[in-house]
Amino acid sequence: MPELRDVVICSPLRTPVGRIGGVLAPLHALQLAETVLRALIARSGLDPAAVDGVIGSQGYPTMEAPAFGRVAALNAGFPVTTVGYQLDRRCGSGLQAVVNAAMEVQTGVSDVVVAVGAESMSNAPLYTEQGRRGVPAGGLFLHDALARGRETVGGRDYPTPDGNVGTAETLRREYGITREAQDALSLRSHQRAVAAQESGAFDAELVPVDVPGRRGVAVVDRDEHPRADTSLEALAALRPVLQRVDPDATVTAGNSSGQNDAAAACVVxxxxxxxxxxxxxxxxxxxxxxxxxxxxxFGIAPVPAANLALERASVGWADVDVIELNEAFAVQVLACLADWGIDAEDPRLNPRGSGISIGHPIGATGLRMLATLASELPALDGTLAVETMCIGGGQALAAVLERV
Structure with a gap:
């Protein structure tokens, strides 16, 4: 077997992240993907004809764009010779698209691959599987894809009836993590994201998005999710999601990741x-x-994933300059840090915020994180970064990335 080729990542870009039902809600995931792909070509100067394929990641697809990567490429002006497909590894989908692209390039199957991830949680489908067999006496029941995916992700034998929040509370009990510690991490996340916004640190990675409306086209060029006005008092006032069934519950909307809309892409x-x-x-x-x-x-899975990635790169945590650990829940982040022996206030951890503050648009998150750390590393004069995230259903993905 021939030796694997070296792989580099070029021109990582992302749209701003919108809140669910927020400024980007009028646009579907496909439109967000088209926007970032067109910007990728324009900014990099890459000839679309040089692209062998586009790998698209999305967590909540419909049949409006089957084989998402292919349709997004065609709509963005790539030639018909550009192949494409879509994948779903839930929260890790965006990074998985990059990894799949890397494997194609490493093995010589492709020379140039674009990875794109997009999500519009504002437009996640409501669906039924009953209609083709006739309408039942009680009518058709519509599942909310967002909620249903969190309940079924463990399959038959590993039920998660309380969704991801229930699994976060399990970690809280096992690790003895307090509400105060969770809220403190959440506040730091917002403070870091807001500081990055105000300093212009996100500018190089952001692609403005044109959103049509009744009063014309609005240009969205700023993340909507970070809250400059949040405080420990405001976070402490929020009610835990599972308080009715667990009086000791601590997980709130304030110390959990957002539900969001965004797209991101890069060249591999x-x-x-x-x-x-x-x-x-x-x-x-x-x-x-x-x-x-x-x-x-599932929230603890980044521990074995990142440990294995570091081992394969022959480095340790002391060699890492930036740790991009997606904040699915503050309690989940704190549990991982406890196992790694890393302080919650370590400046290497999410220097510009993460899922709690920037947001967590499932299919785009891994690529959003990549775009952010690509500018973080040189700004911090760093060399190595770890990107990792837990994945609903009991998985995690991790990558060791080096500044070029």
Missing amino acids: TTPERAAALGLTPALRLRSWAVAGVDPRV
């Missing part, structure tokens, strides 16, 4: 091909790993 290729195409590499993929745990404690 070899250093040699990047040079020939005039692309400037931002990151090199050193290693990656995926791990599985009991779905009922």
